[in-house]
Amino acid sequence: MLDLFIGNISSAISHEILMISTENKELASRYKKERDNLIVISEKYRHNINPISDILPDKDIEYIKSKVKNKIKSELSSRIKKGYKNINLNIIEELIEKYLRAVKVI
Amino acid sequence: MELISKISKGTKMDQIYIPKNRPGFHTGEYVKIIPVNERPKDNYYVYNIKEVPPIKIEIAKQIFQIIESMINYDNIIITGSFLDENFKFNDIDIIIITENKKEIEKSIKEKLKIEVHTILFNQSLLIEALKIDPKWRLMLSRCISKKRIAPLPQRKLKYRYLDVQLIESKTLMINFNYLTGKEKYKLTRNMMAISMFIKNKNISNKSIEKEIEKELDTNIEDLKNNLVTNDFFKRYKTFYSKLEKEIIENASKQEKDA
Numbered sequence: 001m002l003d004l005f006i007g008n009i010s011s012a013i014s015h016e017i018l019m020i021s022t023e024n025k026e027l028a029s030r031y032k033k034e035r036d037n038l039i040v041i042s043e044k045y046r047h048n049i050n051p052i053s054d055i056l057p058d059k060d061i062e063y064i065k066s067k068v069k070n071k072i073k074s075e076l077s078s079r080i081k082k083g084y085k086n087i088n089l090n091i092i093e094e095l096i097e098k099y100l101r102a103v104k105v106i
Numbered sequence: 107m108e109l110i111s112k113i114s115k116g117t118k119m120d121q122i123y124i125p126k127n128r129p130g131f132h133t134g135e136y137v138k139i140i141p142v143n144e145r146p147k148d149n150y151y152v153y154n155i156k157e158v159p160p161i162k163i164e165i166a167k168q169i170f171q172i173i174e175s176m177i178n179y180d181n182i183i184i185t186g187s188f189l190d191e192n193f194k195f196n197d198i199d200i201i202i203i204t205e206n207k208k209e210i211e212k213s214i215k216e217k218l219k220i221e222v223h224t225i226l227f228n229q230s231l232l233i234e235a236l237k238i239d240p241k242w243r244l245m246l247s248r249c250i251s252k253k254r255i256a257p258l259p260q261r262k263l264k265y266r267y268l269d270v271q272l273i274e275s276k277t278l279m280i281n282f283n284y285l286t287g288k289e290k291y292k293l294t295r296n297m298m299a300i301s302m303f304i305k306n307k308n309i310s311n312k313s314i315e316k317e318i319e320k321e322l323d324t325n326i327e328d329l330k331n332n333l334v335t336n337d338f339f340k341r342y343k344t345f346y347s348k349l350e351k352e353i354i355e356n357a358s359k360q361e362k363d364a
Contacts, residue, residue: 004284008277011273011276011277015273018273022270026231027234027235027238027239030227037277037289038274041277041285044284079354083362084357
């Protein structure tokens with residue numbers, strides 16, 4: 001369950017960073033319904049990870065953050081290597097915080 | 107010049123609403139009101155739907171009326187699962203072509219007591235969306251609109267944009283065992299629409315479903331009813347990887363040429 005949770009959060013953040021980096025970001029963000037689905041699915045998984053009603057222990061938070069960060073970096077780095085420009089890797093940590101807070105992990 | 111409108115009930119006085127964007131009938135002018143004997147025909151256009159149940163037409167008309175009374179618009183387009191043959195829709199997708207940025211979704215929900223999802227576009231952004239994004243072409247391929255819709259503009263391949271759109275379909279590979287049939291269908295449809303858009307094929311629900319059956323060797327009803335197995339998953343993964351590779355390579359080329 002934890003792996004699925006990490007997979008979804010990583011995918012949602014990679015998607016957001018790629019979206020911000022396109023010249024058509026206004027258009028890319030227009031139809032939010034499908035993208036919000038990833039958050040809804042992540043929330044479902046979160047409800048199966050203990051402690052359900054409290055934030056996770058520091059050790060687990062660090063583990064999740066590091067796994068999510070690696071997954072996002074790998075997804076985006078392959079594109080940067082191919083020549084993608086304007087992908088801002090500096091916002092990864094800020095977005096991880098935002099998303100984990102949204103699904104009450106931290 | 108004449109306008110036909112309905113008298114609606116008010117608290118202290120009744121009223122007649124007329125569209126804000128109208129030639130003549132300026133604010134402050136005096137007008138004469140006379141009754142018409144027949145109920146005027148409501149104008150709307152139906153695209154690629156064989157038969158729309160009267161109840162859905164009635165809801166569409168109410169949506170048009172509510173929006174008309176709130177903002178100026180160029181067109182109102184109702185699309186999405188609301189137009190499916192059954193009544194299993196979660197919400198109603200409403201595209202409003204307008205320069206207005208006023209948030210009206212909440213008001214429509216309150217008046218209709220139905221979940222709606224409004225998407226506001228101005229004319230130029232909608233044209234850009236139709237040029238570069240298969241999702242919007244698909245949405246307009248089957249819809250009910252208040253005014254006639256102009257023919258689709260020529261497509262323009264922006265691979266980096268398509269890359270962003272394709273990532274949504276990765277969700278199926280991460281969550282295959284936990285998704286419903288409806289979710290799997292939507293994610294597969296998104297991926298196939300992108301593939302067909304690149305190949306310059308006509309995009310509609312019907313054509314996409316045919317392509318899914320052909321390319322992923324699966325029965326569309328099995329996919330919708332969540333009866334697909336690991337074999338489908340493998341074919342999906344192969345198709346996705348190939349498409350992703352093609353998109354990233356072309357996006358890199360476009361980036362270098364820019």
